[in-house]
Amino acid sequence: MARKRMPEPEKDNLERWLLTYSDLITLLMIFFVMMYSMSKVDADKFQALAESLSIAFGGGTPAQVDIGVTPGGPSIIETYPVKSPTEGGENPWGEEKTEGTGNGGEGNVNIENMTIEAIKQKLDQFALDNNIQARLVTSIEERGLVVSISDTLLFESGSADITPRAREILDKITNVLASAPNYIKVEGHTDNLPINTARFPSNWELSVLRATNVVHIMNEKIPAQQLSAVGYGEYRPIASNDTEEGRAKNRRVDLVILRSKYDLTEPSKTLAEDPTSGTPKASSN
Numbered sequence: 001m002a003r004k005r006m007p008e009p010e011k012d013n014l015e016r017w018l019l020t021y022s023d024l025i026t027l028l029m030i031f032f033v034m035m036y037s038m039s040k041v042d043a044d045k046f047q048a049l050a051e052s053l054s055i056a057f058g059g060g061t062p063a064q065v066d067i068g069v070t071p072g073g074p075s076i077i078e079t080y081p082v083k084s085p086t087e088g089g090e091n092p093w094g095e096e097k098t099e100g101t102g103n104g105g106e107g108n109v110n111i112e113n114m115t116i117e118a119i120k121q122k123l124d125q126f127a128l129d130n131n132i133q134a135r136l137v138t139s140i141e142e143r144g145l146v147v148s149i150s151d152t153l154l155f156e157s158g159s160a161d162i163t164p165r166a167r168e169i170l171d172k173i174t175n176v177l178a179s180a181p182n183y184i185k186v187e188g189h190t191d192n193l194p195i196n197t198a199r200f201p202s203n204w205e206l207s208v209l210r211a212t213n214v215v216h217i218m219n220e221k222i223p224a225q226q227l228s229a230v231g232y233g234e235y236r237p238i239a240s241n242d243t244e245e246g247r248a249k250n251r252r253v254d255l256v257i258l259r260s261k262y263d264l265t266e267p268s269k270t271l272a273e274d275p276t277s278g279t280p281k282a283s284s285n
Contacts, residue, residue, distance in 0.1 A: 112260060115180055116145045119257065122176045123147060132169070144182065144259045147173065148238075151190075151210070151251040158195060160209040167217060173255070174218045180257060184218070185228050186211045187254040191247035192234040207231030214253055 120138045127136040135150035154166040162170070177184060188207030200206040208231030215229040239246035258265075 108260075112182075116140060116257065116259075119176055119180060120145055123173065126172060126176070130169075136169075142259075143256060143262060145257040147177075147255040147257075149253045149255070150248070151253065152248075154214070154253060155210060158197070158200075158206075160200075160206060160213055162213050162217065170214065170217045171221075174221045177218070177255070177257060178221045181226070182260060183226050183228070183258045183263065184222065185230060185256040185258060186215050186218070187236075187256060188214075188229070188231040189236055189250055189252050189254065190234050191250045192237075192241040193247065203233035204231055207233050210253055214255075 117140070120140060123136070123138050124133070127133040127138075132153060135153045137148045139146050139148070149169075153169065154162055156163065188209075188211035190203040190207050192203075195203055195206055200209075208229065211229040211231050215227050219227055234241070234250065237246075237250045238252075239249040241247050241250060
């Protein structure tokens with residue numbers, strides 16, 4: 001009688017871990033593929049978005065954005081700053097980028113701040129040397145440097161004609177301001193006392209003509225493209241009109257050296273100009 005064979009003990013499958021390992025590797029590969037595809041920037045779509053936002057917020061020429069290819073996919077590496085009102089449209093604060101900044105904007109802003117501060121110091125010293133510091137006051141605001149000149153330093157009462165002494169003062173001020181390429185807005189202000197003459201039916205006309213006459217003098221040394229004149233009448237007071245002291249503060253002309261970030265608020269030139277005559281060139285067809 002044959003002997004019955006005893007069943008052999010089942011051996012452990014030492015290779016079962018390979019199944020789990022292969023599943024894990026497959027899942028990791030799928031995960032990284034998904035992450036890569038989600039991080040990849042569509043250059044065309046991104047440029048279209050940048051142009052739309054530039055037009056919506058700036059109202060000007062769309063900003064150009066360079067898309068550079070890196071090992072991790074395309075990324076934004078450079079944006080170009082807004083051009084200034086200087087001839088040729090070049091950046092007046094330098095084209096070189098400040099190390100450590102993405103687009104050089106921070107470095108340009110720092111240079112502009114130092115320029116504005118230097119102009120302020122020169123004008124403050126000029127006012128002190130000529131004992132007119134109470135009638136020529138400078139201040140730095142968000143929009144830029146404001147040079148506030150009392151009307152008694154520039155005009156006779158109720159007049160928009162600049163006195164000979166005032167012309168000398170404006171010449172000195174203009175020499176200092178001409179060092180900056182920024183837009184300069186000349187603002188005329190009055191108190192609330194009514195005026196009604198054949199030349200000035202209201203304070204509107206008086207404030208506008210005062211600002212315009214100041215612009216004409218400044219234009220002798222500063223390009224007209226950088227200058228503008230506006231009259232606010234009595235509607236932008238800096239003090240109460242209830243007292244003579246307050247009314248005296250409100251009768252002023254403000255020279256506002258605008259920061260370059262406000263260039264978009266100024267109208268752009270649309271016609272090429274003849275550099276010799278300053279008149280628009282006729283377009284040739």
